[in-house]
Amino acid sequence: MQSLNISASALRTVQAALDNTANNLANVDTIGYKRREASFSELLADNMREQPATDTQRNSPAGLRIGRGVKIGTTKLDLSQGSAKTTDVPTDLMIQGKGYFMVTHRTTDQNGVFLQEEFRLTRDGSFKLSPNEATGTFFLTTANGDILVDENGLPVEVASNDFKVTEDGHIFVNGEDTLTRIPVWQVDNPEQYTQIGQNEYALVLQPGEQPGMLFQESTATIRQGALEASNVDVSAEMTNLITTQRAYQLNSRAIAITDQMMGIANQLRSR
Incomplete structure (x- = not known):
């Protein structure tokens, strides 16, 4: 037996x-x-x-x-880093080095009423422009609709697809700094990443821990007009x-x- x-x-x-x-x-x-x-x-x-x-x-x-x-x-x-794929699409962003983009996943009911917000991490930089009807600007969103956020946790908004993102994440429109920055975040312990589908990760938090205690800015750079292939x-x-x-x-x-x-x-x- x-x-x-x-x-x-x-x-x-x-x-x-x-x-x-x-x-x-x-x-x-x-x-x-x-x-x-x-x-x-x-x-x-x-x-x-x-x-x-x-x-x-x-x-x-x-x-x-x-x-x-x-x-x-x-x-x-x-x-480990995946290979680079040049696309020359302004909304395509690639992280060179360790780290993740942070996006916000917002849950609403069937009537469109906001219920809750959850921050997630992703290496997928193939963002799309999603119109913000309230301001006439555009959000940078993932394929499943999650919105890219800045260093303050607020949605990143651009006036059009004619913008420039520097290596350190600053967004320029017509040569002027919009004062909006896209940071690259990382967590010291990779075992705290939990794959939740849609090429995104959530954090496994211990009692008393807050996400802001775990995130720190990475030394990685951002490359516009390129995407990172899988490793x-x-x-x-x-x-x-x-x-x-x-x-x-x-x-x-x-x-x-x-x-x-x-x-x-x-x-x-x-x-």
Whole structure:
């Protein structure tokens, strides 16, 4: 039965690793996507020490280690820089270095009444112009409608698509500084990032923590008219996929052989 438990836990773990690799491959063309790498950890193991103390045939230490299988330890976020894609579109912004844009996700009810606001992080700089009917200006928004915010947490507004963004995030229109700045934010502990879909991240806060306590300005620069491609290496992911599939086949075969052995044992016992 122990071999069944070990192989079953391995199958569940390998399936999770396959899902992680598939997700990386599915986002190979997603702007600003950061791949995740699965790591494994061993489950609880026992040591059997009933072997004879004087065993000249054994080169290993005394005792027999019996494991309980493996599990997914963590899926680490790879924050390495993706390649640059020049687009020459004024609303396309790329972060060169570590950090994220901050956007605000506003929730409304079916009547359009504002309910709550949530700040999120993203590396996807493919912003679009969304009209602000109240002022006649335009917001810079993501594909799902979240609004880019400045260093004070206020929505970034521009008069038209004829604007210039400097490396440090200052916005100029007709050569004049609009006094609006797009900062690049980062968090010291990457493990506090939680992927929530739409190529965005939320922060896992501890009791008493506020988002402003965790954000700090990055030394990264902004490049206008360019986008950051995903950092997924297709050849490396395909190699991981083949290796993981072979591990899945091996554990499936181990379950089948164990089932056959148990069937033989039952037949011998019934005689």
